[in-house]
Amino acid sequence: MRIAFLASEASPFAKTGGLADVIGTLPVALERLGHQVSLIMPAYRPALAGSHALEGASAAASLGGVAQEFSVHKATIGKNLPVHFVRADRYFDREFLYGTPAGDYPDNAERFVFFCRAALEIARHNPPDILHAHDWQTALAIFFLCAQPERYPELVQVKTVFTVHNLGFQGLFNGSLWPLLDCDRSWFNPKHLEFHGKINFLKSALVSSHKITTVSPTYGREIMTPEQGFGLDGVLRERAADVVGIMNGIDYDEWNPQNDPVIAARYDVNELAGKARCKQELQQLYGLPERAEVPLIGVVSRLTAQKGFDLVEAIWPKLMNWPVQFVLLGTGEARFVKFFGLAAKLYPDKVAIRIGFDEKLAHRIEAGADIFLMPSLYEPCGLNQMFSLRYGTIPIVRAVGGLNDSVANFDEKNLSGTGFSFLPYEADALYNTVERALHLFGDTRAWTALMRRAMKIDNSWDRSAALYSSLYQDLVR
Numbered sequence: 001m002r003i004a005f006l007a008s009e010a011s012p013f014a015k016t017g018g019l020a021d022v023i024g025t026l027p028v029a030l031e032r033l034g035h036q037v038s039l040i041m042p043a044y045r046p047a048l049a050g051s052h053a054l055e056g057a058s059a060a061a062s063l064g065g066v067a068q069e070f071s072v073h074k075a076t077i078g079k080n081l082p083v084h085f086v087r088a089d090r091y092f093d094r095e096f097l098y099g100t101p102a103g104d105y106p107d108n109a110e111r112f113v114f115f116c117r118a119a120l121e122i123a124r125h126n127p128p129d130i131l132h133a134h135d136w137q138t139a140l141a142i143f144f145l146c147a148q149p150e151r152y153p154e155l156v157q158v159k160t161v162f163t164v165h166n167l168g169f170q171g172l173f174n175g176s177l178w179p180l181l182d183c184d185r186s187w188f189n190p191k192h193l194e195f196h197g198k199i200n201f202l203k204s205a206l207v208s209s210h211k212i213t214t215v216s217p218t219y220g221r222e223i224m225t226p227e228q229g230f231g232l233d234g235v236l237r238e239r240a241a242d243v244v245g246i247m248n249g250i251d252y253d254e255w256n257p258q259n260d261p262v263i264a265a266r267y268d269v270n271e272l273a274g275k276a277r278c279k280q281e282l283q284q285l286y287g288l289p290e291r292a293e294v295p296l297i298g299v300v301s302r303l304t305a306q307k308g309f310d311l312v313e314a315i316w317p318k319l320m321n322w323p324v325q326f327v328l329l330g331t332g333e334a335r336f337v338k339f340f341g342l343a344a345k346l347y348p349d350k351v352a353i354r355i356g357f358d359e360k361l362a363h364r365i366e367a368g369a370d371i372f373l374m375p376s377l378y379e380p381c382g383l384n385q386m387f388s389l390r391y392g393t394i395p396i397v398r399a400v401g402g403l404n405d406s407v408a409n410f411d412e413k414n415l416s417g418t419g420f421s422f423l424p425y426e427a428d429a430l431y432n433t434v435e436r437a438l439h440l441f442g443d444t445r446a447w448t449a450l451m452r453r454a455m456k457i458d459n460s461w462d463r464s465a466a467l468y469s470s471l472y473q474d475l476v477r
Contacts, residue, residue, distance in 0.1 A: 001472055003030060004128035005039045006119050008112070008137035009097060013047035013075070013083070016097050018248075018383055019135060019165050022215075025251050028078035029465035035472075038128070040119045042092040042111075043073050043085035053087075061117035063110065065182045070118050086118040109173040112201065113180045116141040124154040130472045132161040136171030139205035140181070143193070146208035147183055159475040162209035164202070166380050167223045167230045171201030195231065206235050210475055212243045213468075215381035216402030220245030228378055244471060247405055248381045249461035250390065255366070257391050262360045263367040267392075269455040272448065275367065275392060282368030285361070286327045286352035295441045296325045298369030298393065300362045300384055303332025303340070308375035308398060313339055314427035315434065320347055322438055327369065328353040329361055366391045371437055375422075375430050379403050385419070386459040392451035395419040396437055398430075406459060410440065410450065418454040 009015055011024030027037045041047070057072035073085040086092070091111045099105045119141050123131065133142050142160045149156050175197055178188055188194050193204050206212060214220040220243050222228040224236045236243060257275070258268045264281035267274030276292060283290045301307050313336075319326075320343075328340055328351075337355055344351045354361065366372070372388035374397045381402035385395040389406070397403035399421040410417035420437045422429040441447050 001130065001469075001476065002036045002126075002128040003027075003038070003130045003132060003472065004123050005037065006116075006131065006133040006138040006141055007039065007041050008115070008135065009044075010039060010041055010077075010083070012077075013041070013085075014044040014097055018381070021251075021383065022165070022248055023134065024077065025249070025461050026465060026468070027081055029249070029461035030469060031078045031081050032462070033465055033469050035469065037078075037081050038126075039077075039081065039083045040122050041083065041085060042115055043087035044092050044097060045094065047075075047085055048073060048087070059118070059121050061114060061121050062182055063114045063117060064180045068114060070114075072122060084122050086115055086122070088114065088118070091115070108171075109177050109199070109201075110180055112137045112171070113140060116144060120144060120152055120155065123158075124152055127154045128158060129476050130161060131155070131158050132163070133205060133209075134163045135165050136169060136202035139171065139201045139203075143204035143208045144183075147187055159211075159472075160205075160209045161211045161213060161471070161475070162205035163213045163215070164206075164223065164380075165215055167202075167228070167232060170195075170203065170230065170232070172198045173201070175199055200232075203232060203235060206232065206239065210242070211471060212236070212239055213471070214243065214245045215248050216405045217245030217247070218404040219380045219401040222378070222401060245405075246464055246467045246471070247402055247459070248383065249464040250383060250386045250459050252390075252460045255363075255387050255390050257367055260363055260367065262363040264364070269392070269452050272392065272451065275451075278364065278367040279370065280368075282327065282364055283325070285364065286354075287348075288325050288327070288352055289349055291325070294323050294325050295370045295438055296327065296368065297371045297373055298365040299326075299328040299330065299373050300365055301328075301330045301332075301374070303330050303336035305333070306377050307332075308377055308425075308430070309336045309339075311375050311425070311427050311430045312373070315431040316343065318431055319434065320350065324350060324438065326351045327365060329356070329358065329365060331355055331357060366393055369393045370441060371396060373434075374398075374403060376400060376403060377425060382406070389418060389454040389457050389459065392455045394437065394447075394450060394454060396430075396433055397421050398425065399423045406457075410436070415446065415449065416453075417450070418457055419450075 007023040009020040011020045031037045060067040060069050070088040075083045263278050265274030265277035340353045344353050366387045372393045372395045379401040388395045397407050407419040408417045409421040420433050422433040
């Protein structure tokens, strides 16, 4: 089957978050299943360094009815998976992908209308069976195929899939920008693209794609509720029969304690001794006392309210009464940076933080911590809890989104489960769950069994790719 992915970022070419990790790995996993997969994305400044221009691959795409030229560059990932870059320096040759630290680029609507049109020009030269677009930046490509099939006759048989990675980001723009779309204004209505007077790019794909996927089954149900639907729950409930939740996977080659080149010692589910050495190294890196008997809690995260750090702040005094250590790596809101900075000063033998991001240190935290804390307010999928399971680092999570789908709550009676979870978004619920974990840590035999169960869970992309492959096949039958 021929599958074309449309995305606004992909590792290793350009990345702001988890979307890039998905797009850098899922197509490769599908390629391993025998599909012919390609990827189309913008030629951002970092991406051009590893690509080459295709001879004679200059083209034009319509923007507001005016032809805008672009060129096509190419690279490969996986075995031989082609990545086509839309090069238009006026739109994509910038320091950042979507905006500066001061805010979004003011021409983002123009940039991604253009990208969607350009991507369809590329796709029409080698029509796929499936066009799979991701998030608001690529949503209009699906809408254009639905609203203007006469403009893309080569693509009229294409089946479309749209993945919502985070419904909170919708691509909302002033209604006065409608002429950029070069579509009949009759589409600008509440049933289609209009959303409280604005153009909603993401909504355009929700109402026009053949199938909608989300990044976990639980999140697929949550976004149909007013609490997590961000105003689009009604639209999604109307499409409920076409909404499918498929968990993201993780790269088992990159995240593997058996051969991770970054960590202090290798280990696996059968031989766990190396994890103790990893814990010792992590304590050294953070300047904490080397104490094997003390549970070490790790966090790698954006420091935002969405990640549940207001709950962590609320339980902090009681948590510090325990013999624990706490290490953190992340950036985010000033209030949480200040809070954890002060905590590190008040408890220098218990708490140490690094503000920023360091991929190697993230691996060392996953390998060296005993417990990983992730009490998110909402979490479409989440990756760190799956990294933690892979490394035998027991996750404590709130049972929402992908956290609920990937972490089975420990059952004291049956001695089952792979981590600890709670549901009420309340400080007491988090504290009680942390307390359960800390008590169990004192039982070495039970804790080791829990680690082994966690490490045996399959969160590979091969599992996820098989589910996507089945979805695609159902569409083209």
